Amino acid sequence: MGILYLCGAGNSEGVRLARNVVRDTGSAARLVLLDDDPAKHGSEVLGVRVEGPFALLAGADPRNDRVVNFVARTTPKRWAARLRIAAHGVPFASLVDCSIDVFGAELPQDVIVYRNATVGPLVTLGEGSVVFMGGIVGHGSALGPGCIVGPNAVVNARVRAGEGVYLGANATVLPDVKIGSWATIAAGSLVVRDVPEGATVMGVPGRVVMTFGVRMQLGEFKALPLPYRTRLEGQARRSSLTHATIG
Numbered sequence: 001m002g003i004l005y006l007c008g009a010g011n012s013e014g015v016r017l018a019r020n021v022v023r024d025t026g027s028a029a030r031l032v033l034l035d036d037d038p039a040k041h042g043s044e045v046l047g048v049r050v051e052g053p054f055a056l057l058a059g060a061d062p063r064n065d066r067v068v069n070f071v072a073r074t075t076p077k078r079w080a081a082r083l084r085i086a087a088h089g090v091p092f093a094s095l096v097d098c099s100i101d102v103f104g105a106e107l108p109q110d111v112i113v114y115r116n117a118t119v120g121p122l123v124t125l126g127e128g129s130v131v132f133m134g135g136i137v138g139h140g141s142a143l144g145p146g147c148i149v150g151p152n153a154v155v156n157a158r159v160r161a162g163e164g165v166y167l168g169a170n171a172t173v174l175p176d177v178k179i180g181s182w183a184t185i186a187a188g189s190l191v192v193r194d195v196p197e198g199a200t201v202m203g204v205p206g207r208v209v210m211t212f213g214v215r216m217q218l219g220e221f222k223a224l225p226l227p228y229r230t231r232l233e234g235q236a237r238r239s240s241l242t243h244a245t246i247g
């Protein structure tokens with residue numbers, strides 16, 4: 001039993017989840033918080049000390065220690081943090097609130113599921129994904145890597161989402177809808193039809209208010225390292241061809 005490193009001190013809900021899971025499962029001897037903001041070093045969140053930057057993972061023991069990524073402000077920032085963490089070779093742990101029934105769902109060894117969330121049967125979650133408090137992923141849905149399901153967001157049955165999709169709090173996605181990679185669904189929106197890659201959708205019913213290309217120009221993806229951005233720029237160019245047809 002080793003140390004569970006928690007990356008991202010701004011997420012006190014995450015620290016509470018980690019404390020509860022470790023208490024209920026005995027899966028770690030100690031919790032250590034890491035954050036790349038020097039102003040936070042030495043402070044405590046719910047009794048867990050921020051010991052330094054992510055780079056301290058260089059001193060971790062990959063055989064016994066585990067790490068979780070609590071960065072969740074946007075999916076590009078989350079994925080960029082994941083790449084920085086992964087570079088140290090410490091395996092990621094899953095943190096799933098112990099009260100949650102995940103029987104029949106397929107969860108990789110790197111997801112976070114908060115209390116009161118629902119992960120339906122035959123659901124698959126991609127590595128690095130998060131389902132926040134009260135979020136629902138309906139039966140048969142499949143989310144790609146690095147997706148965030150915000151508090152009380154509802155992903156109905158058989159929804160397909162690509163990588164890096166962000167669903168804000170209380171967003172609802174109707175059954176069988178397909179959501180392209182890196183799309184953002186604004187808080188409280190209702191998604192009634194397929195969403196193109198990288199689009200921001202807002203409102204009830206949801207409309208595309210921003211395209212992948214525009215979001216790219218505004219710098220929303222600049223946190224990602226160059227090879228990723230180059231790939232996404234290619235995707236954005238291709239997907240912009242279809243935007244004119246989306247309501």
Ligand SMILES: CC(C)(COP(=O)(O)OP(=O)(O)OC[C@H]1O[C@@H](n2cnc3c(N)ncnc32)[C@H](O)[C@@H]1OP(=O)(O)O)[C@@H](O)C(=O)NCCC(=O)NCCS
Binds near residue numbers: 132150151169200203
């Ligand atoms: C979609 C979102 C990412 C856009 O953020 P942003 O680019 O910073 O947008 P802004 O705040 O500048 O708002 C732009 C416009 O959209 C409107 N708007 C923002 N969010 C909205 C929403 N959820 N529904 C309807 N309108 C919204 C704003 O009022 C503003 O309108 P205006 O131009 O007429 O003044 C953000 O609004 C959002 O919904 N985030 C989700 C937050 C959340 O649920 N977090 C959960 C914690 S895990």
